[in-house]
Amino acid sequence: xxxxxxxTGTGAPLVLIHGLGHRRQGWDAxxxxxxxxxxxxxxxxxxxxxxxxxxxxxPNTMADMVEKLFGELGLERPAVAxxxxxxxxxxxxxxxxxxxxxxxxxxxxxxxxxxxxxCIAVFRIAGLLGARLPDGxxxxxxxxxxxRAALFGxxxxxxxxxxxxxxxxxLRGLGREHRPAIDAALAELDRWRPPAPPAAGVPAxxxxxxxxxxxxxxxxxxxxxxxxxxxxxxxxxLGHVPMGDDPDAVAALLLEASRAS
Numbered sequence: 563x564x565x566x567x568x569x570t571g572t573g574a575p576l577v578l579i580h581g582l583g584h585r586r587q588g589w590d591a592x593x594x595x596x597x598x599x600x601x602x603x604x605x606x607x608x609x610x611x612x613x614x615x616x617x618x619x620x621p622n623t624m625a626d627m628v629e630k631l632f633g634e635l636g637l638e639r640p641a642v643a644x645x646x647x648x649x650x651x652x653x654x655x656x657x658x659x660x661x662x663x664x665x666x667x668x669x670x671x672x673x674x675x676x677x678x679x680x681c682i683a684v685f686r687i688a689g690l691l692g693a694r695l696p697d698g699x700x701x702x703x704x705x706x707x708x709x710r711a712a713l714f715g716x717x718x719x720x721x722x723x724x725x726x727x728x729x730x731x732x733l734r735g736l737g738r739e740h741r742p743a744i745d746a747a748l749a750e751l752d753r754w755r756p757p758a759p760p761a762a763g764v765p766a767x768x769x770x771x772x773x774x775x776x777x778x779x780x781x782x783x784x785x786x787x788x789x790x791x792x793x794x795x796x797x798x799x800l801g802h803v804p805m806g807d808d809p810d811a812v813a814a815l816l817l818e819a820s821r822a823s
Contacts, residue, residue: 566612569601571597571602577637578648579649581802582670585611586605608627642655643816649768650671665768665815667770668774669777671754677781691703691737693741716775716802719771719772719802728806768785769795
């Protein structure tokens with residue numbers, strides 16, 4: 563399988579990896595800010611976005627696929643950044659030493675059992691809404707600031723800053739085209755584990771949105787214990803998917819981290 567991707571900009575390569583049920587366009591707000599300094603490659607994970615099936619539930623297998631894409635594109639130890647599931651993949655690549663630096667935004671893999679059930683419930687309910695609500699109902703949810711905040715506030719710290727068309731597509735994706743990938747991942751969730759610490763010479767940063775209501779920010783404490791030596795950054799006011807909440811802050815963090823490699 564070859565993963566779909568979009569590539570723009572000039573400079574040292576920086577690979578961007580989205581989260582579960584999302585797509586590479588989740589990075590669109592930050593890509594122009596990165597492309598002036600970096601060769602930016604935004605990737606669609608298997609069975610999400612434009613990448614073909616089969617769906618894959620194992621983050622290590624997905625990391626293998628991203629590494630394979632490095633080879634196909636002639637990338638030698640690029641910088642990498644990921645969000646949620648993509649953050650876990652970025653940390654796994656840092657542990658393997660196949661990247662020059664890694665940034666993980668609210669990475670998966672550090673939840674306890676009650677938090678696991680919360681995560682499953684959020685994806686199941688959002689998927690049900692995305693699959694069954696008629697178009698008019700979705701438009702009303704997205705158009706009303708209260709219902710928009712109640713639903714999308716689980717994923718974004720500032721739902722009002724995200725274009726309505728993007729939120730509609732995200733909700734439909736959770737219930738329709740990305741459903742096989744979500745189901746495969748949730749079936750494997752018990753086996754998701756924190757990766758080993760980054761390999762020698764690979765700087766890694768974990769940043770957590772303080773308004774993350776999907777993978778709660780206190781999970782950063784577990785990440786600190788599991789990955790000593792990794793730098794930790796708070797993102798005040800930002801949610802689980804922070805790229806559209808504050809593109810300037812996220813882009814600045816990614817550029818700073820990749821310059822340190």
